[in-house]
Amino acid sequence: xxxxxxxxxxxxxxxxxxxxxxxxxxxxxxxxxxxxxxxxxxxxxxxxxxxxxxxxxxxxxxxxxxxxxxxxxxxxxxxxxxxxxxxxxxxxxxxxxxxxxxxxxxxxxxxxxxxxxxxxxxxxxxxxxxxxxxxx
Ligand code: ATP
Numbered sequence: 001x002x003x004x005x006x007x008x009x010x011x012x013x014x015x016x017x018x019x020x021x022x023x024x025x026x027x028x029x030x031x032x033x034x035x036x037x038x039x040x041x042x043x044x045x046x047x048x049x050x051x052x053x054x055x056x057x058x059x060x061x062x063x064x065x066x067x068x069x070x071x072x073x074x075x076x077x078x079x080x081x082x083x084x085x086x087x088x089x090x091x092x093x094x095x096x097x098x099x100x101x102x103x104x105x106x107x108x109x110x111x112x113x114x115x116x117x118x119x120x121x122x123x124x125x126x127x128x129x130x131x132x133x134x135x136x
Contacts, residue, residue: 003033003074004081005130007119010068013037017105018071021118024087024101025075034074034135040065047133060113072134081127084120091116 006025008018026032038044045062052058075084089096093106093116102116109115121127 001031001076001078002080002124002127003076003131004084004121004127005119005134006073006075006084006121007134008071008073009115009117009119010065010070011115012105012117013069013071015105017117020105021101022073025073025084028077028083028087030075030077030080030083032073033076036072036135037069038072038134039069042066044133048130057113060111064111064113064115074131074135081121081124085122088118088120093117 008021012018012021022032040048042062045065046053049058049061049065052061077083087101089100089102089106091102091114092108093102093114094108096103096106096116098104101118106115106117121130
């Protein structure tokens with residue numbers, strides 16, 4: 001089956017929402033193939049977020065992602081890439097649809113970076129690249 005990289009970002013881990021987020025992934029029927037707690041270093045984060053280098057939120061994003069442990073999940077299932085992004089909701093937690101992880105559990109903290117609880121790969125190519133980085 002298709003695989004994706006899901007991250008419970010440091011805000012999700014710090015708020016004790018890892019279990020709730022895993023529950024939603026499993027309740028949807030996706031399989032947890034591998035899971036680890038990672039203290040992401042700058043090198044990993046720069047590789048993961050290479051496409052955003054130079055954007056105004058890039059430095060705050062790297063800082064935020066370095067602020068505590070992240071839970072990295074290798075999840076599998078039919079159309080899991082698209083399916084998890086649908087479960088996660090849109091980037092901005094204020095306007096993410098209720099029923100989604102970001103819509104139900106996220107809020108705007110008035111910071112330079114959206115602390116939006118989760119990440120999910122956005123294509124098969126990204127999934128392959130990101131899984132290799134986080135599960136090296
Ligand atoms: P989505 O693709 O659903 O928007 P994503 O996590 O893939 O979610 P990206 O566009 O890849 O979002 O951005 C990476 C991360 O950078 C976001 O999840 C968010 O934490 C932060 N971010 C993105 N855009 C902004 C923005 N305009 N202002 C503040 N933070 C942002």
